[in-house]
Amino acid sequence: MSQTLNEFEPHYRSDPYARDLSAKVTTHTPEGGVVLDASIFYPTGGGQPGDSGWIDWDGQSLSIATAVKGERGASVLVPSEPTRLPPIGAHVVQRLDWERRHRHMRIHTALHLLSVVIPLPVTGGAIGAGRGRLDFMMPEPPEDRDALERELNRLIDRDYIVSDGWITESELDANPSLVKTMSVQPPRGAGRIRLVRIGDEEVQVDLQPCGGTHVARTGEIGRVILGKIENKGKQNRRVNISLEQ
Structure with a gap:
């Protein structure tokens, strides 16, 4: 698995711990969204909600409710309410609602570990700010x-490193078992697939395709509580987790 990221890698992925970033407005969407030349806002996808926060320019501030995917993978920032947008070409400073994003990162990484503790095919999932399933x-x-709860927290407490890298689409085709989620397949067309690894090559706990944001080490997740296990039909059960704090 190559660890090299190219220059076009979105900033929210190459530096998921960035809380603010200067950028320039490149366009407005017909729906009233804002697109920047570099974004720290993760766009909704893969069960993970889009980031919220603010963009500031010329003494003004615009509240961002979420971000969604636009053309060529751009993050489209969606204002909390219709209002005046920073003009195209304006230099702005992005500020994340960091506490919310960090809780998404913690839950997302914990769900990867949950798929290790319960080694069964995954048929769906969702991530929230402190809760997930x-x-x-x-x-x-x-x-x-x-x-199950004890084993999940044991893996968290081991403080495994979390890293990412890339394989080609043909390499993924040769290793279909890497894909755990039956309902969502990795996006194709770019020629490569991002993999998220928990552990290292000597002690690899998990390795699967994922485009989301994650903590750097599992110990950062903190204690997780296993919640209700719901019956969702003859073959499916929903397992809920939440952060203790």
Whole structure:
């Protein structure tokens, strides 16, 4: 797995810990969104919500409710309410709602570990600010729910490093078991697929395609509580988790 990221890598991915960033407005969308030449706002995708925050320019501030994917993978910043936008060409400073984003990062990484603790096909999932869930192809409920919670927190406490890299689409085709989520396939067309690894080459805990943002080490997640396990049909069960704080 190559660790090299190219110069066109979105800033929210190459530096997920950036809380603010200067940029220039490149365009407005017909719906009233703002597109910048470099963005730290993660756009909604893969079960992870878009980031919120603010952009400031010339003594003015615009509240951003979320970000969505635009053309050629751009992040389109969606204002909280219709209002005057910074003009095209304006230099702005982006500021993330960092606490919300960081909780998304913690939950997203914890869900990767949940897919290790419950090694069953994943049929869906969602990430929130402090809560998340995965749906599994699980005909019968787990025999020992508390044991699952203990094992999940044991992996977190091991403080494994979390890293990313890339493989080609043909390499993924040769290793289809890397894809755990049945309902969402990695985006294709760019010639390469991003992989997120937990652990290292000697002790690899998890490796799967993912475009989201993650913490740098599992210990940063903190303690996780295993919540309700819901029956979602004959073959599916929903496993909920939340951050203790």
